[in-house]
Amino acid sequence: MAAEWGYSPTNGPDVWARLFPQAGGARQSPVDICTSIASSDSNLEMKKLTFAYESQSDLRILNTGHGWKVEAPQSGSRLEGGPLGEDIYQLEQFHCHWGETSAEGSEHTVDGRAYAGELHLVHWNTTKYQSFAEAAQHPDGLAVLGVFFDVGNESNDEIEKIVSTLSEIKFKGQFTDIPDVIDPTTFLPSGLGYWTYLGSLTTPPCNECVIWIVYKEPITVTEEQLVQFRCLSACSGEAEEFIVKNYRPPQPLGNRALRECNA
Ligand SMILES: NS(=O)(=O)c1c2ccccc2cc2ccccc12
Ligand SMILES: [Zn+2]
Numbered sequence: 001m002a003a004e005w006g007y008s009p010t011n012g013p014d015v016w017a018r019l020f021p022q023a024g025g026a027r028q029s030p031v032d033i034c035t036s037i038a039s040s041d042s043n044l045e046m047k048k049l050t051f052a053y054e055s056q057s058d059l060r061i062l063n064t065g066h067g068w069k070v071e072a073p074q075s076g077s078r079l080e081g082g083p084l085g086e087d088i089y090q091l092e093q094f095h096c097h098w099g100e101t102s103a104e105g106s107e108h109t110v111d112g113r114a115y116a117g118e119l120h121l122v123h124w125n126t127t128k129y130q131s132f133a134e135a136a137q138h139p140d141g142l143a144v145l146g147v148f149f150d151v152g153n154e155s156n157d158e159i160e161k162i163v164s165t166l167s168e169i170k171f172k173g174q175f176t177d178i179p180d181v182i183d184p185t186t187f188l189p190s191g192l193g194y195w196t197y198l199g200s201l202t203t204p205p206c207n208e209c210v211i212w213i214v215y216k217e218p219i220t221v222t223e224e225q226l227v228q229f230r231c232l233s234a235c236s237g238e239a240e241e242f243i244v245k246n247y248r249p250p251q252p253l254g255n256r257a258l259r260e261c262n263a
Contacts, residue, residue: 005204006066006234013248020204027208028251029199030107037258038195044261049082049194049213051145053091055183061165065172065234066203067246068162069095072184073132079123079143082261083196083211089123089143091184092132096120096162097202097247098229102151105226107202107247108214110148115218116226117149118247119187139198141209147187148218149226156221158186163228172236189217192263197256202248216260 005011005019017024053074060071070093077091098117099105106115123143124135135141161180168176193216200208234241 023206032250038260041259047081053184057181058177062175063169087127100244115148119147121145143211146214150218152220191217
C-alpha cells in the first residue's frame, strides 16, 4: 500500500525523505525569507511579472485529505515575465495551507515570522512542455504564486466563495462545483512586490521543479474563515481527523539566490 504521508510526527515532513528521496534535496521549499539577504535584480524590474486570468464558475473543489484544492486549468491564462524568462505559464490549480492557530500556518516565513496561512496559485510552463505532469519533471516546469494570509475583521469575499462549499467536501475524496464566479486575480494583494527563488513542491514527492514567487503583501481573511478550513476531515469515512495543520516548515536555502522585486 502506498505510504500515507501527512503532517503528524510519524508521517510528517521530518520523515518524508525516507519514502520520497527528493524531499531531502538541496532545492527544497518552503524557505524562511531572510529579507536582509534578498537581492534586488534589475532584470526583474525590467521584465515585469504579468498575469492574466479568466473568471470561471463551476470550478471543481475537492478535499485531498491534506486540504482543499480548486482545479482551475485555464488555457487562456498567462503568467509571464519577472523570473520566468521568455516562457508562458498557465494556471492549473490553487490550494491553501494553514495551521492549528492563526499564529502559524504559512509555509514560507519572513525573517522567522509565520503568517496565518498561505494561498498557492500553481502554474505550468506551456511554452516548453506538453502537460502539467511533464512540466513537473523539469527544473523550470512550474511556477507557484504564494500569497500570505493575515487575520483581520473583514471577511475575504473570494475566500468566502471557497468556504461556502466546504460543508459539501467535509471528507477526503469528496468534491463539488463552486457555483460562484472565481477570478484568481482577486486573490492577489494590491502591492505586487515579491521575493523569488528556485524550489520544490512543498508536499511529496517534493519535485525540485518550482519557480517560487511569494508576494510581500498579505491579504486579509477572518479567523472564522480559517476555522472553517480546519473543519475539513483527513479521512474518507466517519472517523473525524480534522485537517488542522498542513504546512511544511522552512527548509535550508543553502546557496540558492533569493531575489526581490519591489513592483
Ligand atoms: N504546495 S505546492 O504548491 O508545492 C503543491 C501542492 C501542495 C499541496 C497539495 C498538492 C500540491 C500540488 C502541487 C503541484 C504542483 C506544484 C505545487 C504543488
Ligand atoms: Zn501549496
